[in-house]
Amino acid sequence: MSETYSIGQFSKKTGTTIRTLHYYDELELLKPSIITESGRRYYSDENIVQLQKIISLKFLGYSLEDIKEFLHLTDWKLMDSLLFQKDEMLKKKAHIERVIRALDQAIDITESQGQVDSSIFLMIIQNIQMEEEFKDWLKRLLPSDRVEDIYNIPDEKQRELNRTMTTTCIQLKEAAGSKPEDPAVQELVGQLFMMTAELLGGEDVLFQEIIENEQISEEDLDNDPFSLASPFSKEEEEWLAKAMEIYLLNRGADEYDSE
Known part of the structure; x- marks a missing residue:
């Protein structure tokens, strides 16, 4: 009993x-x-x-x-349930790992920059949070293996790029409102372009790859998810767009349009 x-x-x-x-x-x-x-x-x-x-x-x-x-x-049905639960736990694990990576990079930026504008701080967090969305968007512009290579960079290199990107964004926000053709502004815009190229694979030819991709539609370019993580206000975006247009014209980017 x-x-x-x-x-x-x-x-x-x-x-x-x-x-x-x-x-x-x-x-x-x-x-x-x-x-x-x-x-x-x-x-x-x-x-x-x-x-x-x-x-x-x-x-x-x-x-x-x-x-x-x-x-x-x-x-x-034990096996079905366990397999489903394992899949759920793997998703949670991936989420936790992204959160830890975001915290590590946020701490690194704060240690190197001190007090950082919240919009710039959130840009770094969103870049990690929306990594899969960014990958999916880029895969509409570039081969999948090329996109995976772009994101396969060491953590320390990623942190270095984030520090430099943060510094450049801070300087651009401080310069917003000045003449977009000003040499100092153009130098910052050039740094931003070079930084973006490096973040997206470290090769300046990346822009030419995208431009020459005949499968790209205007809708793909308009739905750029990177814009959701922008640290700039609407007014700053408009000012920066003019500065970028001047930079690209001076650089001869319109040569691709004439081909």
Whole structure:
């Protein structure tokens, strides 16, 4: 015959708080084997086995609602469920790794720059947060293996580029409103273009690759997700667009349009 335990004894034996046991009872996850007329609860060895199942499934990341459903199923397709849960955990792992990478880079920027404009700070975070969206967009412009190479750079190199990008963006925001053709502004715009090229693979020919890609539509270019992570205000964007136009004209970028 199975031994019975008061709720206090069961709590100590299993290392589960009385409050949690009451909660599991309310959810009908773990009902006491015996409830006396006076309301006293008694648990059995079978309840210990049931509790171990709950604890194991919680460890695997299942919600209490899912666990309740599993425990009441007579035909639980365990393998399908485990494969699904593994996939969910891998997604969470990837998300946590992106968050840690974003925090590391944000800390690095703060240490190197001190107080940073929030819009620039958020640009770095969004670049990591939206990495997959950026990749998908670039794959409409360039071969997939080329895009993977672009993103396959060492962390330290990525941090170095982020530091330089942050400095350039700060200087451009400070220069906003001055004459876009000013040599100092044009030098900053040139740095921005070179930086972007390096972030996207470290090759200046990248721009020519995109321009010469006949599969690119205007819609692809208009839906550039990088614009969502811009640290510039609308007015600063308009000013920067003029400065970039002047830079590209001086650089002879229109030569591609004439071909």
